[in-house]
Amino acid sequence: MTPDWRKVIAHVDMDAFFAAIEQLEHPELRGKPVIVGADPRGGRGRGVVSTASYEARPYGVHSAMPISRAYQLCPHGIYRKPDGALYASYSRKIFAILEEFTPLIQVVSVDEAFLDVSGSVHLFGGVAKLGAAIKARIHAVTGLTASVGISNSKSVAKIASDYQKPDGLTIIPPEAVQDFLDALLVTKLWGAGKKTVENLARLGIVTVRQLREYPLEVLEKKFGKMGPHLHRLARGIDEREVVEREAIKSVSHETTFGEDHNDRELLNSTLLYLAEKVSTRLRKKDYRGKTIHLKLRFEDFSTFTRNKTLAHPTNLTEDIYKVCKALFEQFGELKKPVRLIGVGVSHLVAEAGSQTSLWDVENQRKAVLEKVMDQLQEKFGKAGLTHAETLTARKSRRKS
Amino acid sequence: MKFSIQRNEIYEALQKVVSVLPARSTIPMTQNVLFVAEGDQLELMATDLEITIISNVKAAIEKEGSVAIPGRLIHDIIRELPNVSLNFDTDSKFRTTLSSEFGQYKVGGENPAEFPRKPDILDGREIVLPNGVLKRLVEKTIFATSADELRPALTGVFFELGGHRIRTVATDGHRLSMLSYVDEALPETDLNAIISTKALNFVLRSLDGEGLTSILLGEKHAQFHMENTLLYARLIEENYVDYTRVIPAETNFRMTIDTNDFLSSVKRVSLFSSPVTAQVILSIKKSFVTIHAEDVDYGGEAREEIPCEFNGDEFVIGFNSRYLQNILRHIDSQLLNVELIRPDNAILLLPEDKPENEDQLMLLMPIRLE
Numbered sequence: 001m002t003p004d005w006r007k008v009i010a011h012v013d014m015d016a017f018f019a020a021i022e023q024l025e026h027p028e029l030r031g032k033p034v035i036v037g038a039d040p041r042g043g044r045g046r047g048v049v050s051t052a053s054y055e056a057r058p059y060g061v062h063s064a065m066p067i068s069r070a071y072q073l074c075p076h077g078i079y080r081k082p083d084g085a086l087y088a089s090y091s092r093k094i095f096a097i098l099e100e101f102t103p104l105i106q107v108v109s110v111d112e113a114f115l116d117v118s119g120s121v122h123l124f125g126g127v128a129k130l131g132a133a134i135k136a137r138i139h140a141v142t143g144l145t146a147s148v149g150i151s152n153s154k155s156v157a158k159i160a161s162d163y164q165k166p167d168g169l170t171i172i173p174p175e176a177v178q179d180f181l182d183a184l185l186v187t188k189l190w191g192a193g194k195k196t197v198e199n200l201a202r203l204g205i206v207t208v209r210q211l212r213e214y215p216l217e218v219l220e221k222k223f224g225k226m227g228p229h230l231h232r233l234a235r236g237i238d239e240r241e242v243v244e245r246e247a248i249k250s251v252s253h254e255t256t257f258g259e260d261h262n263d264r265e266l267l268n269s270t271l272l273y274l275a276e277k278v279s280t281r282l283r284k285k286d287y288r289g290k291t292i293h294l295k296l297r298f299e300d301f302s303t304f305t306r307n308k309t310l311a312h313p314t315n316l317t318e319d320i321y322k323v324c325k326a327l328f329e330q331f332g333e334l335k336k337p338v339r340l341i342g343v344g345v346s347h348l349v350a351e352a353g354s355q356t357s358l359w360d361v362e363n364q365r366k367a368v369l370e371k372v373m374d375q376l377q378e379k380f381g382k383a384g385l386t387h388a389e390t391l392t393a394r395k396s397r398r399k400s
Numbered sequence: 401m402k403f404s405i406q407r408n409e410i411y412e413a414l415q416k417v418v419s420v421l422p423a424r425s426t427i428p429m430t431q432n433v434l435f436v437a438e439g440d441q442l443e444l445m446a447t448d449l450e451i452t453i454i455s456n457v458k459a460a461i462e463k464e465g466s467v468a469i470p471g472r473l474i475h476d477i478i479r480e481l482p483n484v485s486l487n488f489d490t491d492s493k494f495r496t497t498l499s500s501e502f503g504q505y506k507v508g509g510e511n512p513a514e515f516p517r518k519p520d521i522l523d524g525r526e527i528v529l530p531n532g533v534l535k536r537l538v539e540k541t542i543f544a545t546s547a548d549e550l551r552p553a554l555t556g557v558f559f560e561l562g563g564h565r566i567r568t569v570a571t572d573g574h575r576l577s578m579l580s581y582v583d584e585a586l587p588e589t590d591l592n593a594i595i596s597t598k599a600l601n602f603v604l605r606s607l608d609g610e611g612l613t614s615i616l617l618g619e620k621h622a623q624f625h626m627e628n629t630l631l632y633a634r635l636i637e638e639n640y641v642d643y644t645r646v647i648p649a650e651t652n653f654r655m656t657i658d659t660n661d662f663l664s665s666v667k668r669v670s671l672f673s674s675p676v677t678a679q680v681i682l683s684i685k686k687s688f689v690t691i692h693a694e695d696v697d698y699g700g701e702a703r704e705e706i707p708c709e710f711n712g713d714e715f716v717i718g719f720n721s722r723y724l725q726n727i728l729r730h731i732d733s734q735l736l737n738v739e740l741i742r743p744d745n746a747i748l749l750l751p752e753d754k755p756e757n758e759d760q761l762m763l764l765m766p767i768r769l770e
Binding site for chain 1: 550765
């Protein structure tokens with residue numbers, strides 16, 4: 001069977017998105033190494049790098065790297081705190097542009113999306129013209145550059161968008177897919193994590209070609225379901241569809257403290273703050289969740305999770321907080337200071353088709369109040385209106 | 401302590417108390433049953449610290465005294481014996497010997513002084529109810545309690561007294577069941593208590609026959625005095641929700657329907673509903689109601705029509721069939737009145753016929769239809 005353009009998938013990935021926006025908004029930052037992420041605090045900071053501008057990358061700085069490490073590598077870099085609201089406004093503009101090309105868009109993150117353009121590619125005069133048009137429109141409207149990869153599957157399109165970054169356009173026609181993949185290292189395969197790559201290397205598999213030629217049975221034995229999946233990816237086979245909106249399975253938020261804490265009052269107020277964030281997101285998406293999760297990481301990085309399933313799904317801050325607090329109390333006296341605390345809700349159900357409650361009147365009043373808070377916060381920022389108890393948590397985070 | 405008793409008699413008394421023994425407990429003493437021999441009575445007591453049950457039985461007592469003995473063991477050995485005469489003899493170290501014509505069984509007992517004391521109810525108020533009435537008050541409501549530990553008050557049945565009336569209420573937020581009973585002998589002043597479903601299930605089990613039960617309500621405990629059995633329940637010390645607020649004062653429509661026909665139909669149709677939502681949809685018209693269920697995932701579908709009387713034109717509303725069946729099972733009246741407001745409001749279920757002095761009301765919330 002000869003591969004064909006049965007499907008045309010484009011992967012659009014913004015280049016150094018957060019850093020590029022900072023440089024766009026602040027012309028004095030252009031051409032300089034800009035690192036968006038946690039406060040490095042002279043090398044003692046504790047968060048991670050969100051995005052490094054292309055000027056910072058030669059120093060070895062990349063995203064997800066501890067900020068302290070980035071500071072060692074690039075002490076003269078310009079460190080910026082992320083401005084979520086600003087990036088979101090750019091992100092909305094970009095997705096609006098993508099919708100000009102196809103309605104079938106899968107948003108992966110604020111700066112990344114898959115487009116199924118199989119039905120619309122002919123309207124734009126073919127694959128190459130379509131790719132160029134996407135890039136040009138984004139640049140014209142926002143001043144930012146994007147890298148675009150186009151192929152006949154999501155997996156190859158994603159690899160292609162990364163192939164000539166920044167400002168790249170890489171088209172891998174079906175007949176070229178295998179040669180393109182064969183030459184790559186397995187690290188490039190979408191879904192091959194650090195552990196998997198290490199384990200593959202132990203089998204002597206370093207390139208995609210070696211993976212493709214490796215006996216499938218052995219891979220299956222070694223990696224379980226992941227084995228055949230990787231083997232398929234190595235042969236350019238990826239049947240995954242572009243899903244407009246993947247059903248979300250859970251919502252969670254967590255926070256790492258500037259210093260480790262065992263002050264219960266502060267930790268409780270942080271829980272409330274996180275519960276508020278989680279419930280806001282649930283309400284925005286019209287979901288309720290049944291299982292509430294609490295995550296604690298102590299100074300020695302030992303991590304514990306506890307959860308509780310409720311009789312009825314909720315999206316109220318009050319309920320989520322109440323459960324988290326109770327779960328937290330189950331830990332008893334804290335023997336070690338806490339480094340990270342997280343709150344999550346899973347087992348989500350949509351509002352339609354759900355059992356109504358006699359307290360709906362009461363809950364609706366609460367929900368209306370919480371929705372009003374959501375709106376005010378959107379307008380005036382988190383500090384505008386909040387549960388009084390979260391103030392301790394805010395203050396301490398500001399200090400840190 | 402020394403006494404003798406027929407196997408069947410002590411076994412019946414022991415069965416009543418032994419079921420309260422906690423499966424696991426951090427307090428080993430609560431694994432025991434306390435035996436107290438006094439006058440011509442043997443008293444057996446067991447507790448899980450929430451509920452204490454005391455059962456009395458006549459015995460031929462040779463020497464008064466008391467001992468705490470491992471409850472399950474003594475229950476299990478007596479269960480395996482036929483109805484013969486049993487002799488109990490406890491020595492000064494609380495070692496107890498059970499002997500019968502089959503042989504001897506020795507068990508290490510504990511000092512009865514260390515057994516948890518039964519609760520003291522000071523300034524309690526007493527009410528007396530016929531067993532049949534108490535049974536209905538509990539049975540018709542207990543099924544609607546909640547399992548949600550977030551709202552402990554709702555895990556019990558609310559007993560509300562006042563104005564010569566006793567009312568029981570239970571709700572989990574999706575349905576509410578309420579039964580009221582009026583009797584001049586009941587107190588006029590207000591008095592409330594929330595009693596756990598676990599305690600009430602024990603009460604139901606011990607309520608046999610025609611007699612009367614006296615209930616003593618104190619600050620922290622309630623005592624149920626039934627024939628040969630005394631039960632203490634720790635109250636759920638929470639404020640009950642203001643349930644009167646959710647009972648609609650006015651409704652728009654009324655459907656009258658045969659309770660049994662309705663229940664049988666819902667039972668059959670709901671077999672074809674989605675196992676996730678258990679949703680059944682009622683389409684009510686002037687003279688009949690269509691009950692419909694569909695399981696989109698597996699292609700199952702069922703539809704039935706049964707006669708009714710409806711004073712509106714058409715009304716469509718969806719329910720969780722498990723809740724609906726549960727409620728219908730607790731309605732004894734042949735005819736049922738269903739009061740409706742809007743498809744997203746609670747419905748009221750009111751039996752057409754009811755026993756004298758009694759009032760029953762149930763509420764059920766619908767499922768949001770697309």
